[in-house]
Amino acid sequence: MAKLLRKRYGFLPPDGQVDHLIIGAGAVGLAIAERLVRAFPNRSTFVVERRGQVGQETSSRNSEVIHSGIYYPTDSLKTALCIRGRDLLYERCREQGIGFRQTGKLIVATDEGQVPYLRKLYKRSETLKQGGDSPVPLEWLTGEQIRALEPDIGDQVVGGLLSPKTGIVSSHEYMESMEKSITDSEAGEMVLGTRVVRIDRAEPSGGGKRGDGSEDGWIVQTVTEDGSGGEGMRASVLAKSVINAAGLNAHHVLNQVLPESEQLRLYFAKGSYFSYRGPGVQNVQRLIYPCPEENHSLSGLGTHLTMSLSNEIRFGPDVEWLDPPRTEDGEDMPDFWESKLAVSEERLELAVNEVKKFLPSVDASGFSPDYSGIRPKLTPRGGTSVDFSLTLPRPGFISLQGIESPGLTSSLAIAERVEEMVRKQVWGLGRGTGKTISEAGRLEAWA
Numbered sequence: 011m012a013k014l015l016r017k018r019y020g021f022l023p024p025d026g027q028v029d030h031l032i033i034g035a036g037a038v039g040l041a042i043a044e045r046l047v048r049a050f051p052n053r054s055t056f057v058v059e060r061r062g063q064v065g066q067e068t069s070s071r072n073s074e075v076i077h078s079g080i081y082y083p084t085d086s087l088k089t090a091l092c093i094r095g096r097d098l099l100y101e102r103c104r105e106q107g108i109g110f111r112q113t114g115k116l117i118v119a120t121d122e123g124q125v126p127y128l129r130k131l132y133k134r135s136e137t138l139k140q141g142g143d144s145p146v147p148l149e150w151l152t153g154e155q156i157r158a159l160e161p162d163i164g165d166q167v168v169g170g171l172l173s174p175k176t177g178i179v180s181s182h183e184y185m186e187s188m189e190k191s192i193t194d195s196e197a198g199e200m201v202l203g204t205r206v207v208r209i210d211r212a213e214p215s216g217g218g219k220r221g222d223g224s225e226d227g228w229i230v231q232t233v234t235e236d237g238s239g240g241e242g243m244r245a246s247v248l249a250k251s252v253i254n255a256a257g258l259n260a261h262h263v264l265n266q267v268l269p270e271s272e273q274l275r276l277y278f279a280k281g282s283y284f285s286y287r288g289p290g291v292q293n294v295q296r297l298i299y300p301c302p303e304e305n306h307s308l309s310g311l312g313t314h315l316t317m318s319l320s321n322e323i324r325f326g327p328d329v330e331w332l333d334p335p336r337t338e339d340g341e342d343m344p345d346f347w348e349s350k351l352a353v354s355e356e357r358l359e360l361a362v363n364e365v366k367k368f369l370p371s372v373d374a375s376g377f378s379p380d381y382s383g384i385r386p387k388l389t390p391r392g393g394t395s396v397d398f399s400l401t402l403p404r405p406g407f408i409s410l411q412g413i414e415s416p417g418l419t420s421s422l423a424i425a426e427r428v429e430e431m432v433r434k435q436v437w438g439l440g441r442g443t444g445k446t447i448s449e450a451g452r453l454e455a456w457a
């Protein structure tokens with residue numbers, strides 16, 4: 011894709027300059043932009059998004075669950091950012107009237123063989139304790155205790171975990187709130203319907219080091235659709251720093267700045283959802299998850315019950331690996347997944363069987379194919395799940411890849427991390443050394 015684009019779009023000298031250019035207005039790109047706009051009110055921040063609206067890809071094709079941080083290694087970024095992001099997200103929802111509900115969640119074992127894994131998750135949450143309560147509180151319940159809380163759950167459930175900190179959120183209201191605060195700010199600008207097609211390194215004109223006012227940075231070329239169905243309008247801007255938050259397209263963006271030997275590959279795992287209307291769920295109050303299969307290496311958390319804020323029940327997402335067709339250059343075909351979003355009827359039967367293991371009275375006729383989302387994976391089918399990847403592969407170029415679940419929950423915390431990277435590694439300010447009055451003020455506020 012990178013090669014293809016470079017052939018198609020020749021170099022175009024920049025005709026403007028921006029301090030921070032974020033590629034992608036999903037939940038993560040928006041959270042980063044909002045954070046940078048607040049932290050650096052005297053520097054310009056652009057968010058460039060290829061769709062006509064924000065959050066049209068993975069950020070609106072997920073379970074909308076505020077995860078509590080249960081499943082990942084204690085020292086992982088996923089655990090740290092999920093816990094921090096969860097707390098920030100609940101706080102924001104309360105303060106800004108964004109739709110959410112702290113439903114709580116059950117993870118249930120449908121046979122004794124699953125109990126040790128759930129016990130392991132419980133122990134792990136205990137090890138997160140620093141003095142007081144665990145930041146990921148869990149309670150072990152017997153099958154009877156679970157049925158007392160959720161009478162629709164079947165007798166085959168032998169026990170499980172109750173997670174009181176799990177909830178649901180309106181991802182659209184959340185993203186709208188961030189978009190508004192960026193557009194309302196002096197320093198931020200949303201550039202919608204505009205695709206980044208080429209990135210070139212800009213060398214320092216005076217041989218100076220980064221952040222000293224020399225013209226180093228990245229020349230980012232974009233194409234804006236003009237509605238005529240043609241090629242669109244090309245533009246080029248000098249960005250002092252670039253933040254790649256392009257989700258399923260992150261590898262194609264990153265590979266623009268990397269040599270052949272360092273090119274990144276992503277893998278894609280589709281998750282399909284089924285809406286449900288029928289018997290067997292009348293009393294459900296909480297989200298209900300199965301015990302994840304250990305041999306699935308956490309490629310998904312298992313087909314679970316989730317609900318919308320208006321109490322519509324959904325089951326999903328399952329895990330279906332997709333194989334991208336390859337281009338002549340041996341790269342995967344860009345955006346191939348767009349033609350794979352329909353939910354196939356064939357997966358329905360599999361979903362019904364999975365759900366019946368813990369909600370035995372559901373009826374197959376109540377399931378309807380709904381929507382799907384695609385997970386951007388850093389490891390292929392069968393590979394061990396890996397952590398979020400937040401990197402600085404080249405000076406002034408921050409790149410986020412593999413931001414799968416719990417990325418929505420973690421988005422505000424990812425933004426904090428990226429602000430720290432921008433502050434230290436792009437502007438060389440270092441925490442607490444604030445070089446301008448406004449930034450020093452901000453630093454104290456967050457210390």
Ligand SMILES: Cc1cc2nc3c(=O)[nH]c(=O)nc-3n(C[C@H](O)[C@H](O)[C@H](O)COP(=O)(O)OP(=O)(O)OC[C@H]3O[C@@H](n4cnc5c(N)ncnc54)[C@H](O)[C@@H]3O)c2cc1C
Nearest residue numbers: 034036037038060069072073075206257281383417418419
């Ligand atoms: C099935 C499924 C269920 C999930 N459930 C949950 C959940 O319940 N809770 C949770 O916390 N997380 C969940 N997640 C994860 C969560 O949805 C993602 O981690 C999060 O939405 C990622 O946001 P993002 O901004 O990184 O990516 P995206 O939302 O994909 O945004 C990337 C943006 O970049 C834009 N873009 C790409 N290329 C370019 C370019 N060249 N130029 C300009 N713009 C470009 C795209 O148009 C897109 O808008 C789930 C994910 C899936 C797939």
